Amino acid sequence: MASTNRAVVFHNPQDMRVDTLDFPKLQMPNGKKAPHGVILRIVATNICGSDLHIWRGSFPVPEGMVMGHEMTGEVVEVGPDVEFLSEGDIVSVPFNVACGRCRNCRARRTDVCETTNPAVSCGAYGFNLGDWTGGQAEYLFVPYADFQLLRFPDRDQAMAKMRDLALLSDILxxxxxxxxxxxxxxxxxxxxxxxxxxxxxxxxxxxxxxxxxxxxxxxxxxxxxxxxxxxxxxxxxxxxxxxxxxxxxxxxxxxxxxxxxxxxxxxxxxxxxxxxxxxxxxxxxxxxxxxxxxxxxxxxxxxxxxxxxxxxxxxxxxxxxxxxxxxxxxxxxxGQAPIMHYNRELMQAILWDRMPYLSDMLNTKIISLDEAPAAYGTFDTGVSDKFIIDPHGLIPA
CATH class of the missing domain: 3.40.50.720 (NAD(P)-binding Rossmann-like Domain)
Structure with a gap:
């Protein structure tokens, strides 16, 4: 297991850097232990148009915040209260951080979870909404994993279709x-x-x-x-x-x-x-x-x-x-989308080739973690690329 975690970190508008941080723990932002969580090795983590609001300075965030809210990963550590996920599973992470227990989550309105952000009913990774660490990184902690994570049924199939499946965390x-x-x-x-x-x-x-x-x-x-x-x-x-x-x-x-x-x-x-x-x-x-x-x-x-x-x-x-x-x-x-309301059905549409045109329409481009800061500036020029960061070199060419 790694001891550190390299991640894209916001320092100032138009100043993103890849910094070396501590390896994530099964721990909530307030320091409380999270036996319901998992640690993921990131397979794909995208740069989103919403990230550009932060890059430009339109959406203020604190210096030192780890960027990213569109993540797909491999489970590498499982909390003791997690029952339905195992090490090695490939999963999609909805960008809405949601507890699965509050009134809104139980109504499938995970976009307005009442508990994951003390300031407002809306939690999100890497967006200054509840102090949740972003996922443009090598590794990520995900809470309430049994509820939140969408597990892909077949690992090999998932890796083969990763360019499309990586879109399930947010934009699709x-x-x-x-x-x-x-x-x-x-x-x-x-x-x-x-x-x-x-x-x-x-x-x-x-x-x-x-x-x-x-x-x-x-x-x-x-x-x-x-x-x-x-x-x-x-x-x-x-x-x-x-x-x-x-x-x-x-x-x-x-x-x-x-x-x-x-x-x-x-x-x-x-x-x-x-x-x-x-x-x-x-x-x-x-x-x-x-x-x-x-x-x-x-x-x-x-x-x-x-x-x-x-x-x-x-x-x-x-x-x-x-x-x-x-x-x-x-x-x-x-408002924001309740990702879990749609992601399973859209996953099935991708796995059964009902959207064979998706990658062509998105013009996906795979980059390394070290290329990510420069990709922000390129993306902001209006290019037609969708940048997918591959921190570990796992996505097939």
């Missing part, structure tokens, strides 16, 4: 959740705001659901080309044409059945406003694009942002065009 179930909240179903027309990795997962999930026309809007041409190659219609948001006009040019009507905002508070405008950042742009775009009686999912991260222009936006108050949207009787759902 998160993308799917956005579509569920927006009411997507077979035959639906769907607008996806943002062709970053989670938006591309949304397009893949819309295909799995049988959506008819999947329209993806973005500014980056390589991302849009990747979507076109995988059967989606695209909208170049840098063009000075209203979004609804561009939708009408595709569908023959200026609206879709459902729309999902996968961008969040760092959204930009359309056309001449495409260089301007405004936290409310993406929300207002999806509200405008959704038909009367339709629904929208707000999956992008929103919250107080110290980099925003106005004092209100810095405090997390945004100018939503709700008065204009109200007459359409909209249904709006927002």
């Amino acid at each position: 179930p998160t993308a799917f959740h956005g579509l569920m909240e927006a009411g997507a179903k077979p035959g639906s027309t769907v607008y996806i705001a943002g062709a970053g990795p989670v938006g591309r997962c949304g397009a893949a999930a819309a295909r799995l659901l049988g959506a008819s026309c999947i329209i993806v809007g973005d500014y980056h041409q390589d991302r849009l080309e990747l979507m076109r190659q995988n059967g989606c219609e695209t909208i170049d948001l840098s063009q000075d044409v209203p979004l609804t006009d561009q939708i009408e040019a595709i569908l023959g009507e200026p609206m879709v059945d459902c729309a999902v905002d996968y961008v969040g508070s760092e959204a930009h405008g359309i056309g001449r406003e495409s260089q301007d950042m405004n936290p409310a742009y993406a929300i207002n775009q999806v509200l405008d694009a959704t038909r009367a009686g339709g629904a929208t999912g707000i999956i992008g991260v929103y919250g107080p942002d110290p980099l925003a222009k106005s004092k209100a936006e810095q405090e997390g108050t945004f100018p939503i065009d709700f008065g204009k949207a109200w007459i359409k009787s909209p249904r709006i759902a927002a």
